[in-house]
Amino acid sequence: MAGPSPRTLWRRLAGPQNNNLWFWIFVGPFLAGIVVFVLTPILWSVVLSLYEARNTVTPTRFVGLDNYADVLGDSVFRSSLFTFIAFAAFIVPVTFVASLGLALAVNQVRFAKAFFRSVFFVPVACSYVVASLIWKMSIFNGLPGGLANTVLGAVGFDNRAWLSRPHPPLYWVVIVSERMWLQVGFYMLLLLAGLQRIPVNLYEAASVDGATRGWQTFRYITLPQLRATSAAVLVLLLINAFQAFDEFYNLLSNAGAGTYPPYARPPLVYLYYVALGRQQDFGHGSAGAVVLTLMIAVFTLAQGRLLGFGKRDSYG
Amino acid sequence: MAEVRPTGARAFAGATALYGVLAVAAALFLIPFYLIVRNGLSTDISLSRPDWQLFPTDLQLGNVSALLDNPTVDFARSLRNSAIVSIVQTTGTVFIASMAGYGLARIPYRFANAVFVFILATLMIPAAVTFVPSFVIVSEIGWVDTYQGLIVPVMFQAFAAFLFRQYFIGFPLELEEASRIDGLSTWGTYWRIVVPNSKGIFAAVASITFIGSWNAFLWPLVVGKDEDKWTVQVALSTLLNAQSPRVSQLFVASAIAIAPLLIVFVLLQRYIVEGVERTGING
Numbered sequence: 001m002a003g004p005s006p007r008t009l010w011r012r013l014a015g016p017q018n019n020n021l022w023f024w025i026f027v028g029p030f031l032a033g034i035v036v037f038v039l040t041p042i043l044w045s046v047v048l049s050l051y052e053a054r055n056t057v058t059p060t061r062f063v064g065l066d067n068y069a070d071v072l073g074d075s076v077f078r079s080s081l082f083t084f085i086a087f088a089a090f091i092v093p094v095t096f097v098a099s100l101g102l103a104l105a106v107n108q109v110r111f112a113k114a115f116f117r118s119v120f121f122v123p124v125a126c127s128y129v130v131a132s133l134i135w136k137m138s139i140f141n142g143l144p145g146g147l148a149n150t151v152l153g154a155v156g157f158d159n160r161a162w163l164s165r166p167h168p169p170l171y172w173v174v175i176v177s178e179r180m181w182l183q184v185g186f187y188m189l190l191l192l193a194g195l196q197r198i199p200v201n202l203y204e205a206a207s208v209d210g211a212t213r214g215w216q217t218f219r220y221i222t223l224p225q226l227r228a229t230s231a232a233v234l235v236l237l238l239i240n241a242f243q244a245f246d247e248f249y250n251l252l253s254n255a256g257a258g259t260y261p262p263y264a265r266p267p268l269v270y271l272y273y274v275a276l277g278r279q280q281d282f283g284h285g286s287a288g289a290v291v292l293t294l295m296i297a298v299f300t301l302a303q304g305r306l307l308g309f310g311k312r313d314s315y316g
Numbered sequence: 317m318a319e320v321r322p323t324g325a326r327a328f329a330g331a332t333a334l335y336g337v338l339a340v341a342a343a344l345f346l347i348p349f350y351l352i353v354r355n356g357l358s359t360d361i362s363l364s365r366p367d368w369q370l371f372p373t374d375l376q377l378g379n380v381s382a383l384l385d386n387p388t389v390d391f392a393r394s395l396r397n398s399a400i401v402s403i404v405q406t407t408g409t410v411f412i413a414s415m416a417g418y419g420l421a422r423i424p425y426r427f428a429n430a431v432f433v434f435i436l437a438t439l440m441i442p443a444a445v446t447f448v449p450s451f452v453i454v455s456e457i458g459w460v461d462t463y464q465g466l467i468v469p470v471m472f473q474a475f476a477a478f479l480f481r482q483y484f485i486g487f488p489l490e491l492e493e494a495s496r497i498d499g500l501s502t503w504g505t506y507w508r509i510v511v512p513n514s515k516g517i518f519a520a521v522a523s524i525t526f527i528g529s530w531n532a533f534l535w536p537l538v539v540g541k542d543e544d545k546w547t548v549q550v551a552l553s554t555l556l557n558a559q560s561p562r563v564s565q566l567f568v569a570s571a572i573a574i575a576p577l578l579i580v581f582v583l584l585q586r587y588i589v590e591g592v593e594r595t596g597i598n599g
Contacts, residue, residue, distance in 0.1 A: 019423050022502045026419030027431060030412045033472030038438050041449030048452060057452040105338050109331075118585065119342045125577040127531035129549045130570045131348065133556050137563055138351045144366035147351070181348065186592065193593035243444035246533045255557035268444060268534070275448045276538055282452060289448040296445055 042293065045286035053283040067287035077288065080270040087266060088241040090176050095237055096230070098180060099187035104222075106188065107195045117192070121185035128182065128246030135178045136163065136251050163251055166263040171252070175264070178247050183240070187233050194229030198222065235303055242296050245269060267292050352574075355567035363563050376564060383565045383572075388558055391569060393544065394551035399576075401466050401536070401547060402529040408471040409525045410518060417480025418506055422492070432481070439474045444534055451538050461542040470535055476521050479594060483517040484510070520591025523584045527577055548573045 049067050051059030071077050106116050123131070139147040140162035149159045162170050202221050211217055223230075245268040253260045253269075258278055260269060271292070275285025355363060356379060358372040383391055419425075420432050443450075450469050451460075459465030487510060495509040511518070536547040546554070552569055555561060581588065 019425055019502075023419050023423045023425035023428065025503075026415045026423060026506075030416035030472055030477055031431065031435075033412065033468075034435065034438055034474065037450065037453070037469040037472055038441070038443075038446065041446055041453045042441070044452060045446075045449035048449075057455050102341065105334055105341075108334055109338065116338050116342060117589075119345050121585075121589070122578070122581060123345060123348070125527055125581045126348075126574055127533065127549055127552075129531075129533055129552045129556070130574055133552065133566055133570055134348045134351055136556070137561070137566060138355055139348075143364065145364065145368060147347070147368075150368045181345065185345075189589060189592045239442055243442050245444060249533075249537075250553055250556060253557070255553065256559055268447070271448055272534075272538075276451065282448070285448045286452070289446060292445050293441060296442065297440060300440055 042290075045289050048282055049287035049290050051283055053281070053286075055280045057282050059283075063283070067283045068291070071284055071287045071291060076265070077267075077270055080265050080267045083264060083266050084242060084244075086172075087175070087244065088238060090172060091179055091241050092234060092237045094176065095180055095183055095187060096234060099184050099233065100191055100230075102184065102188045103191035103195055104218075107192055117189070120188055123181050124183075124186045126182060128178075129250055131178050131182050132247050132250035135174055135247075140174045166261070169263070171264050174251060175247055178251075179244075183237075187237070190233055191226065191229055194226050195222070198225040231304070235300060238303055239296065239300060242292075242299065243268060245272065352567050352571050355564055356571050358564055360563050379564050379568045380572075382562070383568045386555070386562070386565060389546070389551045389554050390543070391548075391551055391555075391572075394546045394548045395572070397463075397466075397540070397545060398530055398548040400463060402526050404463070405467045405471055405529045406522050406526045408467070409473050409476055410522050412471065413473055413476035413521065414480045414511070414518065415506070416477040417482075418484050418510060420477070420481045421484035421487075423502065435474050435477055439478065443470065447534055447538055450535075454539055460539055461545050463545070465539045466536055466545065466547070469539075470529070470532070473525065476525060479521055479591065480517065482594065483514065487514065516587055516590060517594075519584055519587035520594070523580055523588050524591050526580060527588075530577055 048057070048059055050062060050064060052061040052063050052067075053059055102120055106113060106120070109116065142159065142161040142164065143149065144153065144159055148162065152158070152160065160170055162174050198221070202225070203217055206217050206221055207213070211220065244266050248264060248266055248269050249255075249260075249272070252264055260273060267288075271285055271288050273279070274281055274288060354369070354372060357376055358369065359376050362369055362373060416435075420428055420435075454460060454465050454469060459468070491509055491513065492505050495505045500508060531549060532547070533549045533553065536545075536550050537553070540546055540550060552566075552573055555566055555569060
């Protein structure tokens with residue numbers, strides 16, 4: 001039989017000259033996985049979104065853009081987008097400011113720096129489920145013996161039901177504080193790394209020029225120098241806010257009854273109940289997923305543009 | 317304009333204020349951990365009292381065995397499931413992503429850049445947003461309620477490949493050239509020279525992946541519907557949402573659920589911090 005002998009085949013495999021083959025050996029498995037488990041699902045759901053598919057994941061009847069019209073016309077879906085916008089408008093700036101504040105403070109201290117960094121970072125190891133459990137059952141449990149109500153009582157306020165009432169929307173306090181506890185340490189670390197990359201001589205030069213320490217150096221040196229890191233942090237915060245599911249589901253849903261209150265329902269919770277709850281409606285679920293994927297792409301690109309994402313840290 | 321320099325006294329006052337703020341913040345950050353310990357060691361009755369108990373009055377060590385005997389949820393089995401899923405997923409992710417990162421960083425190929433841009437583009441689409449499509453595919457191949465369904469679809473992390481690529485670009489070329497002269501193949505160079513000299517990045521990606529996998533909730537909730545495939549997070553969520561949850565048991569379960577990660581965290585914190593900082597460098 002004609003063909004390369006095992007020996008020459010081995011040479012070809014082993015030889016450093018045959019780079020094309022080696023490239024695919026190294027990158028191929030990863031790329032195949034991405035194609036099968038990321039790309040194909042998205043394309044499949046684009047197809048599925050044009051069909052009726054209830055209680056089944058195979059398309060049954062072609063309905064054109066009806067699913068999209070239904071989803072976009074669904075007031076529950078639209079209110080989930082408002083929930084996301086309200087949530088993002090809170091969580092993104094508040095987490096950013098808190099992370100930056102902690103990063104600046106930790107960067108300043110000489111003694112016990114590693115200790116403080118660890119304390120702020122360690123919640124990153126906790127899951128949203130564990131944090132929701134602590135927040136729901138111990139801090140904001142609405143009982144007089146809950147931590148939040150104990151603190152309120154000590155300063156003379158009445159008990160609050162934190163999660164079970166939509167008015168006033170105190171559930172935001174619970175959701176935002178939980179997410180901050182889990183996330184702030186991570187972003188603090190990113191910003192701390194950014195702070196440590198700022199050349200010291202910039203501050204020395206500013207001091208020679210008569211800039212006062214504190215606000216002026218912060219405004220004219222630290223902030224501009226931190227621009228690229230800040231942009232990355234803000235983009236990550238927005239993407240993460242868009243993906244919020246775990247804490248909403250665990251704090252608010254009644255999983256036993258398969259129900260969710262009519263308020264504080266973010267987009268992924270909406271999708272979960274459409275596609276995987278009682279309804280098992282994959283046609284509408286896919287349409288919703290496509291709409292959300294497009295939205296997050298647009299949001300990310302727009303915010304990236306706005307903040308000059310991808311530029312190097314430079315003089316403002 | 318007179319130059320303002322902090323005098324000794326002012327600097328001291330400033331430092332004191334700074335430490336004061338940090339100490340208060342640190343105390344706030346540690347409260348949830350304190351609550352896990354306190355509640356886990358208390359009785360449900362003492363937890364429902366209206367007055368605040370700083371410490372449990374009568375230590376309840378029996379909560380652990382009560383949790384393991386809880387008929388609602390087989391907690392021990394969920395721990396085993398989580399261990400299997402997290403360890404296999406971490407191993408797979410690190411192995412596949414490191415190879416991809418090395419290939420992209422080091423093997424000259426005409427379309428290497430196009431492939432890299434494609435991988436970066438998938439980074440823009442967060443996995444959580446595509447959970448419905450992913451579930452559709454997984455049910456088509458019949459992987460619902462299986463370990464492979466829990467593990468394989470989330471094993472290909474563009475972010476991990478990206479971190480490895482950035483690292484390998486900076487790997488000293490002389491080391492690799494020496495190994496080529498010694499007659500090692502591309503694979504041999506990678507496996508015997510590059511990997512053993514890159515322990516830090518492997519530890520960083522492995523620990524970040526492990527934490528993410530252990531804490532994952534949405535995907536296991538969707539794919540591992542069947543009770544015997546519940547991971548720790550799904551089991552915890554089920555206990556939390558039970559009709560009349562046993563509060564002290566919930567906190568014992570939480571303590572057990574975060575213990576492995578705290579161990580990983582304490583042992584590998586240096587690498588995790590390094591890994592997180594690396595993500596910012598290319599911001």
